[in-house]
Amino acid sequence: MINFEEELKKFYPSLEVEDAADAIRQQDLSDMAEVIVSMLKDEKHRSDEG
Amino acid sequence: MKCYNCDAELSEKDYCTACGADVSKYKKIIYMSHRFYNDGLEKANVRDLSGAIVSLRQSLKFDKTNVEARNLLGLVYFEVGDVVGALTEWVISKNFRAKKNLADDYIEAVQSNPARLDTINQGIKKYNLALHYCYQDSKDLAVIQLKKVVAQNPRFLQARLLLSLLYLEGEQFSRAKRELNKVLEVDVGNTMALSYMKYADQMLGIDDEETGAATGKKKKSDHIRAAESSVTYTSGNEIIIQPADMREPRGASSLLNILIGLIIGVAVSYFLLLPAKIQSARSTMNEELKAISDNSDTKSSRITELEQNVQALQQERDQLQAAIDGYTGANGENQKSDALLQAAKDYLNNPEDHDTPAETIYANIDRDFVDTLATEAYRQLYYKLMSLVGPSTAQKLYESGKSSITQSDYTAAVASLEKAWYFSMAQEEPDASILLALGNAYELAGQSDQARSTYQNIISTFPESEAASKASAALDGEAPTTTEETTTQEEQPAQQTEEQTAAEGDVRNMEDAAAETTQVTPAAE
Numbered sequence: 001m002i003n004f005e006e007e008l009k010k011f012y013p014s015l016e017v018e019d020a021a022d023a024i025r026q027q028d029l030s031d032m033a034e035v036i037v038s039m040l041k042d043e044k045h046r047s048d049e050g
Numbered sequence: 051m052k053c054y055n056c057d058a059e060l061s062e063k064d065y066c067t068a069c070g071a072d073v074s075k076y077k078k079i080i081y082m083s084h085r086f087y088n089d090g091l092e093k094a095n096v097r098d099l100s101g102a103i104v105s106l107r108q109s110l111k112f113d114k115t116n117v118e119a120r121n122l123l124g125l126v127y128f129e130v131g132d133v134v135g136a137l138t139e140w141v142i143s144k145n146f147r148a149k150k151n152l153a154d155d156y157i158e159a160v161q162s163n164p165a166r167l168d169t170i171n172q173g174i175k176k177y178n179l180a181l182h183y184c185y186q187d188s189k190d191l192a193v194i195q196l197k198k199v200v201a202q203n204p205r206f207l208q209a210r211l212l213l214s215l216l217y218l219e220g221e222q223f224s225r226a227k228r229e230l231n232k233v234l235e236v237d238v239g240n241t242m243a244l245s246y247m248k249y250a251d252q253m254l255g256i257d258d259e260e261t262g263a264a265t266g267k268k269k270k271s272d273h274i275r276a277a278e279s280s281v282t283y284t285s286g287n288e289i290i291i292q293p294a295d296m297r298e299p300r301g302a303s304s305l306l307n308i309l310i311g312l313i314i315g316v317a318v319s320y321f322l323l324l325p326a327k328i329q330s331a332r333s334t335m336n337e338e339l340k341a342i343s344d345n346s347d348t349k350s351s352r353i354t355e356l357e358q359n360v361q362a363l364q365q366e367r368d369q370l371q372a373a374i375d376g377y378t379g380a381n382g383e384n385q386k387s388d389a390l391l392q393a394a395k396d397y398l399n400n401p402e403d404h405d406t407p408a409e410t411i412y413a414n415i416d417r418d419f420v421d422t423l424a425t426e427a428y429r430q431l432y433y434k435l436m437s438l439v440g441p442s443t444a445q446k447l448y449e450s451g452k453s454s455i456t457q458s459d460y461t462a463a464v465a466s467l468e469k470a471w472y473f474s475m476a477q478e479e480p481d482a483s484i485l486l487a488l489g490n491a492y493e494l495a496g497q498s499d500q501a502r503s504t505y506q507n508i509i510s511t512f513p514e515s516e517a518a519s520k521a522s523a524a525l526d527g528e529a530p531t532t533t534e535e536t537t538t539q540e541e542q543p544a545q546q547t548e549e550q551t552a553a554e555g556d557v558r559n560m561e562d563a564a565a566e567t568t569q570v571t572p573a574a575e
Contacts, residue, residue, distance in 0.1 A: 013177075041055075044334060
């Protein structure tokens with residue numbers, strides 16, 4: 001049995017064309033590679049200090 | 051692949067040959083990104099767009115600079131109707147690689163058709179409005195808006211999914227399935243669409259997987275067999291399931307079927323239609339015959355009526371012709387008028403001679419004409435003349451008749467007495483004894499019918515007279531009575547004298563009447 005109210009929560013307002021710029025600016029662009037590079041750099045920095 | 055530290059090209063070594071940095075983990079991350087990109091690409095190729103989006107997002111989580119993955123994600127977004135999402139990915143992609151980037155082409159393609167972009171944007175706005183209606187529980191308005199959206203942008207899958215959800219809520223499962231089928235045509239792995247489809251099938255009783263295990267398996271196998279042996283397609287709002295092995299009859303069987311159909315058609319015509327036609331034709335013919343018969347009867351009666359009219363007219367014409375013939379002679383003269391005038395003239399020339407005018411009158415003028423057709427002046431002249439010459443002539447003829455009876459000449463007696471009665475009858479007081487003598491003469495002459503008629507005439511005309519009792523006795527079978535007994539000799543001279551005196555006094559009046567008669571004659575004709 002489908003619960004209409006629950007299903008309705010899965011739908012979100014779609015972004016309009018005017019909102020594209022804001023959407024791009026708010027995009028979360030973090031990735032694993034960035035995290036790994038940061039970790040590797042921190043590790044290297046610590047080894048250089050030690 | 052380039053070193054994250056010095057941006058030099060990396061080799062197969064786990065370290066950078068340029069700066070010596072450890073790149074083993076970095077390489078694994080990049081490889082994971084590539085793997086997810088490949089997975090996303092494969093899913094996109096089989097139109098599992100939902101799966102492709104998941105894989106490509108995963109790829110970008112590992113390496114945000116994976117331009118190919120980002121461009122493909124933009125394409126998939128565009129395909130499912132999320133134009134803003136697509137543009138976002140392509141713009142970011144272009145930011146990571148400014149040159150030689152397919153995103154340039156994609157962005158240009160979208161921006162080169164502003165009308166289309168505006169239409170898509172209007173569709174997005176309507177979708178958002180419909181979603182707003184849904185939250186306000188205005189489902190009917192939401193359905194109306196969503197119908198407009200999918201009409202403008204058929205690939206807007208979110209709009210179709212929301213519309214199908216509304217249909218499911220409204221228990222319009224067939225319509226929901228139709229929308230879901232269109233979603234699945236674009237995105238075969240759309241989890242939400244598959245979930246809704248399953249629910250719709252359950253509600254329509256098509257899929258019974260959730261029933262008992264044993265019966266479920268059996269039903270499922272039946273369902274599969276049924277599905278395998280049938281072809282299902284949608285026509286408008288209806289789902290039509292047609293057996294797969296249904297084949298149109300061909301060749302001889304088709305011909306046979308056509309033949310059977312023709313025979314049935316002819317039989318139906320013969321047994322059902324033809325009798326009705328015949329009955330109709332018969333009734334029409336009977337009605338026409340009835341109408342003709344009625345018309346014929348009317349005409350026959352009309353002909354009979356006309357024939358009767360013709361006959362009546364013919365009789366009237368004959369009577370008129372006879373009357374005209376009576377009035378006119380062969381040379382057109384009026385015989386009766388002339389006779390009366392001639393008699394008057396003879397009397398005026400010689401008043402003593404009664405025989406000549408009496409003979410003229412008797413020969414040419416009958417009483418019926420005088421009493422019915424003659425003019426008043428003619429009638430007056432006739433009776434005046436008869437009063438002058440009639441009594442003496444009647445007496446003379448009466449005597450002659452009696453003499454003839456004595457001499458047993460009954461034929462002459464009848465002639466004389468008929469003539470005597472003609473003159474006596476025109477008098478004011480006719481002599482019944484003359485009529486009685488005429489009856490006797492008839493009887494003696496063997497004319498018994500006329501004798502009986504004459505006696506009856508006496509009885510009815512002179513009921514109180516002695517002649518009437520004698521006539522009655524004669525009718526009773528007694529012997530004929532002699533005429534001498536009826537009239538006394540003394541009365542006759544006295545009567546004759548009175549009449550002669552009156553005749554002399556009326557000579558002048560008669561001359562005037564004769565002149566008047568001459569003038570009136572044409573009118574009598």
